Amino acid sequence: MLEWLGTIIQGVLLGGLYALFAAGLSLIFGIMRLVNLAHGDLIVLAAFAILSLATWLGFDPFLATLLAMPAMFAAGFALQHVLLNRALGRDLLPPLLVTFGLSIIIQNGLLEAFTADSRRLRLGAIETASIELGGNLAIGVMPLLTLGSAIAVVLLLNLLFYRTALGRAFRATSDDLEIAQLMGIDHHRIYSIAMGIAMVVATIAALYLGIRANFDPTIGPARLIYAFEAVIIGGLGSLWGTLAGGVIIGLAQTVGAKLNPEWQILAGHIAFLVVVVLRPRGLFPRAED
Amino acid sequence: MTNGDVNQLIELAQYRIETKTRASAILALGGVALVLIFAVLPVFAGRGLIQDLIFVFYMLALAQCWNLLAGYAGLDSVGQQAFVGLGGYLLFALTIGAGIDPIAAVVLSGLIAAVFAVPTAFVVFRLRGPYFAIGSWVVAEVYRLVFAQFKQLGGGTGTSLPPSATNEIFGIEWVKAMFEVRSPAARDIITYWIALALAAGAPLLVYLVLRSRYGLALSAIRDSEATAESAGVDSFRTKLGVYVLVAAATGMIGALIYLQKARISPDAAFSVLDWSAYVIFIVVIGGVGTIEGPIIGVIVFYALQRYLADFGTWYLILLGALAISIMLFARKGIWGYVAQRYRVALFPVRRMLVRPHA
Numbered sequence: 001m002l003e004w005l006g007t008i009i010q011g012v013l014l015g016g017l018y019a020l021f022a023a024g025l026s027l028i029f030g031i032m033r034l035v036n037l038a039h040g041d042l043i044v045l046a047a048f049a050i051l052s053l054a055t056w057l058g059f060d061p062f063l064a065t066l067l068a069m070p071a072m073f074a075a076g077f078a079l080q081h082v083l084l085n086r087a088l089g090r091d092l093l094p095p096l097l098v099t100f101g102l103s104i105i106i107q108n109g110l111l112e113a114f115t116a117d118s119r120r121l122r123l124g125a126i127e128t129a130s131i132e133l134g135g136n137l138a139i140g141v142m143p144l145l146t147l148g149s150a151i152a153v154v155l156l157l158n159l160l161f162y163r164t165a166l167g168r169a170f171r172a173t174s175d176d177l178e179i180a181q182l183m184g185i186d187h188h189r190i191y192s193i194a195m196g197i198a199m200v201v202a203t204i205a206a207l208y209l210g211i212r213a214n215f216d217p218t219i220g221p222a223r224l225i226y227a228f229e230a231v232i233i234g235g236l237g238s239l240w241g242t243l244a245g246g247v248i249i250g251l252a253q254t255v256g257a258k259l260n261p262e263w264q265i266l267a268g269h270i271a272f273l274v275v276v277v278l279r280p281r282g283l284f285p286r287a288e289d
Numbered sequence: 290m291t292n293g294d295v296n297q298l299i300e301l302a303q304y305r306i307e308t309k310t311r312a313s314a315i316l317a318l319g320g321v322a323l324v325l326i327f328a329v330l331p332v333f334a335g336r337g338l339i340q341d342l343i344f345v346f347y348m349l350a351l352a353q354c355w356n357l358l359a360g361y362a363g364l365d366s367v368g369q370q371a372f373v374g375l376g377g378y379l380l381f382a383l384t385i386g387a388g389i390d391p392i393a394a395v396v397l398s399g400l401i402a403a404v405f406a407v408p409t410a411f412v413v414f415r416l417r418g419p420y421f422a423i424g425s426w427v428v429a430e431v432y433r434l435v436f437a438q439f440k441q442l443g444g445g446t447g448t449s450l451p452p453s454a455t456n457e458i459f460g461i462e463w464v465k466a467m468f469e470v471r472s473p474a475a476r477d478i479i480t481y482w483i484a485l486a487l488a489a490g491a492p493l494l495v496y497l498v499l500r501s502r503y504g505l506a507l508s509a510i511r512d513s514e515a516t517a518e519s520a521g522v523d524s525f526r527t528k529l530g531v532y533v534l535v536a537a538a539t540g541m542i543g544a545l546i547y548l549q550k551a552r553i554s555p556d557a558a559f560s561v562l563d564w565s566a567y568v569i570f571i572v573v574i575g576g577v578g579t580i581e582g583p584i585i586g587v588i589v590f591y592a593l594q595r596y597l598a599d600f601g602t603w604y605l606i607l608l609g610a611l612a613i614s615i616m617l618f619a620r621k622g623i624w625g626y627v628a629q630r631y632r633v634a635l636f637p638v639r640r641m642l643v644r645p646h647a
Binding site: 029033035037083086087092093094096097098100101102103104105107108109111112221225228229232262265266269270272273276277280 | 359365367412415416417418419420422423424426427428430431434435437438561562566569570573577602603605606608609610611612613616617620
């Protein structure tokens with residue numbers, strides 16, 4: 001019984017990581033319906049950026065993350081401004097193809113720059129530190145910090161979304177693009193800012209990705225799938241839904257792995273498919289498709 | 290009715306609806322001739338060229354299938370690798386497990402893939418647009434992970450097709466005698482002919498589907514599902530039909546691919562890069578929503594791979610950049626640009642109003 005309690009706690013904590021992968025994606029998907037197939041690779045790119053700052057300049061990974069954030073914001077803004085805004089439209093195919101191309105470019109560019117070696121971000125003792133709960137139960141400090149960061153990110157994004165002028169513009173363009181344009185909103189600029197923010201969140205996700213396990217340039221697409229599953233389960237435009245979606249995928253994966261280690265990923269996908277068959281629009285959709 | 294009205298009606302009645310163009314009539318003959326030339330090519334060509342052409346043919350067939358699904362039916366799938374892998378694994382199961390002749394197994398694999406497509410459709414058809422794209426990818430991942438569980442088929446590391454399974458493939462003795470070659474080369478020639486049949490059959494299939502009432506319903510759904518339904522089109526059944534048809538064709542192509550490769554693993558057979566990304570590139574570079582586009586796309590793709598693949602990562606970076614540029618600057622692809630510029634259509638599926646020569 002206690003063993004299962006441990007599994008469930010692990011699952012929820014893993015869900016925090018998936019929610020971090022998904023939060024940026026949820027933001028841009030909710031605002032501009034952009035299917036960004038390069039999101040996973042952009043997270044890996046951010047992880048390499050943090051790694052580079054940490055190794056070359058000798059910074060602590062947390063400080064390196066803080067430094068990487070503005071750079072990633074600028075990269076996201078520029079990417080949206082130069083490329084993605086031109087691909088967006090009524091047709092799904094252009095953004096699909098452009099981000100597919102981008103994914104291949106990022107993966108192979110990283111392979112060229114960093115080789116296929118597995119990397120890891122090192123933090124020292126805190127990596128393995130845990131909090132005893134008694135009765136053989138312990139919670140890792142890093143997983144707890146990951147979930148805490150996910151909750152903080154969702155909270156901050158929601159504050160931005162519902163309490164600021166920028167957030168109002170986000171919601172307006174999401175709800176009705178034409179009317180928002182009539183009200184004088186420059187939707188391309190709004191989209192670029194949203195992508196910049198999504199990349200800042202991706203940088204935070206990259207930090208925890210790099211600390212939790214090894215990474216190499218090719219692991220992006222798998223993270224993208226988990227992220228998209230969380231976004232779709234949560235429902236369009238709902239960040240708390242995305243957090244819930246991440247936790248559902250994380251729980252399904254750890255429970256699946258507990259039954260049979262080979263079933264971990266499969267269990268996550270099955271959970272996703274079950275949810276979408278029952279609720280095709282996700283659990284908590286805020287916006288209309 | 291005044292005299293003027295009558296005259297106008299007479300004039301209108303002289304218009305006809307046509308789908309043929311002069312170019313298409315020439316092409317029909319040229320196409321038959323081309324297929325015949327390709328069919329006798331093994332007499333002259335070396336084994337290397339035959340193997341290259343097998344690759345070109347199956348990529349072309351896959352591209353035509355995806356094009357029918359996305360370009361005409363509006364089902365933007367990122368998960369067709371589900372049926373490529375399924376077809377490949379079914380071929381291995383049928384030939385190794387049941388001792389069926391590989392040629393029969395290719396056809397059977399396609400039919401069984403179609404059976405699998407029905408329950409798959411009931412899951413992914415719950416989703417629309419971007420959700421459908423992602424959902425179809427997840428389903429393909431589920432297939433990959435499930436096939437990795439079958440220890441008889443090599444589990445996660447995969448397995449090889451023993452030569453004994455293909456050494457007695459239908460017609461091999463005849464080919465060996467006819468072309469004076471050994472078993473492996475004879476196997477390639479038979480595989481080549483199946484690939485040619487699929488590559489020639491796929492555009493024909495797409496053409497016939499689009500020329501039918503069914504094709505009209507498909508275009509109507511793609512342009513506006515609600516309007517099509519209000520005009521009496523059963524959108525679910527039409528889309529299901531095309532999805533299952535494409536799954537059957539894709540399953541056969543997958544079976545052929547792994548007959549040729551003779552080695553299968555879950556990661557390769559259900560690869561999103563090989564069987565979705567590249568296929569989408571081919572269609573979009575050539576021109577999505579046209580039958581001519583994939584043909585041009587596959588030629589470009591093959592040429593790039595032939596001359597640049599040695600550059601490894603840089604080749605892939607270039608491919609990605611090319612896809613992005615096409616999407617940004619020539620959204621209708623190479624053929625779309627040509628067709629618009631010179632007003633030609635080799636596979637005309639559009640109904641045209643023709644004014645009689647005065």
